[in-house]
Amino acid sequence: MQPMSLLITTCALFVGSHLLLSHPLRAGLAGRLGERGFMIVYSIVAIATFVLIVQAWRGMPPEPPLWAVDDPLWILASLLVLVASILFMGSLIGNPAMPAPNAAAAAQAAPRGVFAITRHPMMWGFTLWALAHALVMPTPGQIVLSATIAFLALVGSAGQDAKKARLMGDSWRHWAARTSFVPFARQVAGTTPWGDALPRGHALFGGIVLWLAATWAHGALGFMVAGIWRWVG
Missing domain, CATH: 1.20.58 (Methane Monooxygenase Hydroxylase; Chain G, domain 1)
Structure with a gap:
């Protein structure tokens, strides 16, 4: 093969x-x-x-890149990974989608921070991470791998909506009605204030720390130097 x-x-x-x-x-x-x-x-x-x-x-x-990768593209990819890190860290606390005993109680809370952005912040974090890698490593193999990760994250999220509705009933349906699948859809539609989407402390600072550590490790482990480490040090 x-x-x-x-x-x-x-x-x-x-x-x-x-x-x-x-x-x-x-x-x-x-x-x-x-x-x-x-x-x-x-x-x-x-x-x-x-x-x-x-x-x-x-x-x-070895595969030739499909397009040239310059500093503006690296900046965009780095920012995408930063946002992905914030979404991921924010998803770890108070997430009704997680298999936790208090999921129903978490679904009663007002959506704030990353959950005001999307009810699937972890999965969108994986999607943005995959997109960033495809942008700066535009080879056919990397695009296949990134597309796989993004597809699984988004299709899995849609499946999770249906599964959670069966398991949690009205608790999940009430949560879904006050949140959006697509990031910032409710803000654009004018149904949720933009201020509600400001990340909370654990998401913002945890995400920044994760981003700095992960991008540093990217170069330290012998892969391409990523994040701000491309321009400092």
Whole structure:
């Protein structure tokens, strides 16, 4: 199999197995195996298919970039990763989409910070991270990998909406009615004040720290120098 075909195949396996186990197959398998047994199977499949992607990625030959990458594009990508980091850190506290015992209670709170931006801040963070990588490493292989991550994040979020509505009922539907799937859709529509979307402290400062650490590690581990480290030091 050609390297690109292998990469596409492994990405399809990763996405397909994740979506199947997360939604149509979950109830049946969890009923037979128990929740703990299901999570073990889910984790094994996820890790195995991810390892296949890594191996396929490592086997890709050098590819010429599809467009020139200059400083303005690096600045845009760096800002996208910063926003992604803020969304990710903000999603870790008070998120009704997380499998936590207090999810229903969290859904009763007024959406503020990253949740006023989108009810799926973690998944949009992954999407922006993938987009940033495609912008500054515009090879066919990287675009396939970035598209895989973004597709899984956004389609998984849509599936999560349906699953949470079944599990949480009116609590989730009430939360969904006061939030948006697409970032800033409610602000643009004029139904939510822009001030509500200002990130809270843990999201803003945690996101900045994560961004600085991750972009520093990018260069320190031998990959391309990223973030502000391209221009300082």
